[in-house]
Amino acid sequence: MKMLGGSGAGAVAAGEERKRLAAAVLLVEAARLDGHVDAAEREAIRNALQAHFALSPEDAAALLAAGEEKAADATSLVPFTRAIKENYDPQERVEIVEMLWEVVYADRILHELEDNLLRRIGGLIYVSDRERAEARKRVLRRLGLEQ
Numbered sequence: 001m002k003m004l005g006g007s008g009a010g011a012v013a014a015g016e017e018r019k020r021l022a023a024a025v026l027l028v029e030a031a032r033l034d035g036h037v038d039a040a041e042r043e044a045i046r047n048a049l050q051a052h053f054a055l056s057p058e059d060a061a062a063l064l065a066a067g068e069e070k071a072a073d074a075t076s077l078v079p080f081t082r083a084i085k086e087n088y089d090p091q092e093r094v095e096i097v098e099m100l101w102e103v104v105y106a107d108r109i110l111h112e113l114e115d116n117l118l119r120r121i122g123g124l125i126y127v128s129d130r131e132r133a134e135a136r137k138r139v140l141r142r143l144g145l146e147q
Contacts, residue, residue, distance in 0.1 A: 015087065018083055018087070019083060019084070019087045019088065020049070020053055020063055021063070021066055021067060021070060021083075022079075022080040022081075022083035022084050022087075023049070023052070023053075023067075023084065023096055023099070024045070024049060024063050024064060024066060024067025024070075025067045025070045025071045025074065025077070025080045026077065026080055026081070026084070026096065026100060026121060027045045027048060027049070027067065027099060027100060027103050028045065028064070028067045028068050028070075028071040029071050029074075029077060029117070030100050030103045030104050030114060030117055030118070030121075031044075031045060031103050031104075031106070032071070033104075033111070033113045033114050033117055034107075034111045034113060034114060038106075038107060040106040040107055041103055041106045041107060042064065043106070044102050044103045044106035045064050045067070045103055046060045046061060046064050047060075047102075048099040048102050048103065049063050049064060049099075052095060052099060077121070077124075078124070081121060081124035081125050082124075084096055084125045085124065085125045085126055088125075090126070090127075093125045093126065093127050094127055094131050094135055096125065096127075097118065097121070097122055097125075097127050097131070097132050097135045098135040098138060098139055100117075100118055100121065101118065101135055101136050101139040101140075102139050102142075102143075104117075104118065105139060105140070105143055105145060108143075108145065118132065118136075119132070
């Protein structure tokens with residue numbers, strides 16, 4: 001399945017596409033955990049994907065749409081967390097957690113289920129509690145929500 005096209009550089013390699021899709025699914029799942037995905041959360045996901053993967057706005061939107069489709073069909077997050085764990089280096093996994101924090105704080109409210117999800121995902125992708133907490137603090141500072 002060709003999800004993203006390159007701008008003159010050809011299609012994204014299948015392995016890279018799977019890595020990106022796994023990240024997008026986790027971001028979508030974090031956004032929809034509180035029962036709805038609002039415009040701020042969708043924008044946070046799109047911005048995070050665009051910045052992290054150096055995508056065009058169109059490619060980021062396509063990746064978000066593919067992530068939403070996969071998340072809707074998923075019965076478990078394990079295949080996606082496994083793809084992250086196996087294909088991202090430790091620093092990249094911390095960056096994924098930071099992206100997740102950006103999404104859950106897009107509405108300026110951290111719901112208990114969102115916090116729990118980030119704790120579970122952190123464990124599944126081998127990001128320590130300390131690294132997860134530090135990523136959270138960086139996002140809170142960036143968003144002006146320091147506690």
